[in-house]
Amino acid sequence: GTTGAGSSADTVTLSDAARAALAEKDFASVTTDARATLDALLAAAQVTSPLKDGAVAVDLGKVDRRELYAMSINSNQKFTVDEQKAAAIELQNRFDHALAGPTAVGRVTGSIKGLYTAALAYFDGMGPEEKATAAYADQRAALEQMLNKIEADPGTLPGAVANDPIDAYMQRLAAGETGGLRDI
Numbered sequence: 001g002t003t004g005a006g007s008s009a010d011t012v013t014l015s016d017a018a019r020a021a022l023a024e025k026d027f028a029s030v031t032t033d034a035r036a037t038l039d040a041l042l043a044a045a046q047v048t049s050p051l052k053d054g055a056v057a058v059d060l061g062k063v064d065r066r067e068l069y070a071m072s073i074n075s076n077q078k079f080t081v082d083e084q085k086a087a088a089i090e091l092q093n094r095f096d097h098a099l100a101g102p103t104a105v106g107r108v109t110g111s112i113k114g115l116y117t118a119a120l121a122y123f124d125g126m127g128p129e130e131k132a133t134a135a136y137a138d139q140r141a142a143l144e145q146m147l148n149k150i151e152a153d154p155g156t157l158p159g160a161v162a163n164d165p166i167d168a169y170m171q172r173l174a175a176g177e178t179g180g181l182r183d184i
Contacts, residue, residue: 027066027129031075034067038083050086060090066127096178098122099169111154115166116147138163 025033041058042048050058060068071079071087079087098121102114123140130136142163149156158167172178 030066031070031078034070035078037063037067038071049082051082056086056089060086069127069130093179095122096169112158113150116143116150119143119166139165
């Protein structure tokens with residue numbers, strides 16, 4: 001050993017993104033937490049299935065997005081078909097809610113650009129497991145492609161590109177499947 005005031009130790013400072021990545025739970029832990037969360041919700045609601053007559057019967061609104069994704073894909077085969085469907089419905093509802101405001105603005109302005117910007121932000125907020133799927137890559141690429149088309153021709157309508165999730169949203173909206181209107 002040496003004595004003295006000097007030290008040869010280096011200090012490493014991690015960025016906020018690096019700290020967040022280190023703090024992020026592995027997907028097995030997310031899946032375990034999802035099972036526990038869902039069990040607690042079912043017990044609190046005194047039901048055995050999160051679905052009733054094809055609709056979600058428990059409030060999944062506060063469930064973590066990664067947990068919902070784990071449920072929807074039946075991660076580690078811990079979830080029933082009804083639980084998978086309920087999680088998929090909640091994920092779809094969250095996407096629809098993210099687009100509700102930009103849809104209203106688009107109706108006033110006549111521009112759908114805000115829908116695509118909001119959808120890209122929603123997709124960017126997905127967890128790493130979702131981002132690793134082919135569906136994510138295809139849909140995100142379609143959103144970017146449509147945004148470029150809209151920049152070039154503001155009259156471009158959804159559906160001009162394959163895998164466009166806004167096109168599917170607009171079809172659900174026209175069919176009245178995106179939730180009820182809020183009483184203002």
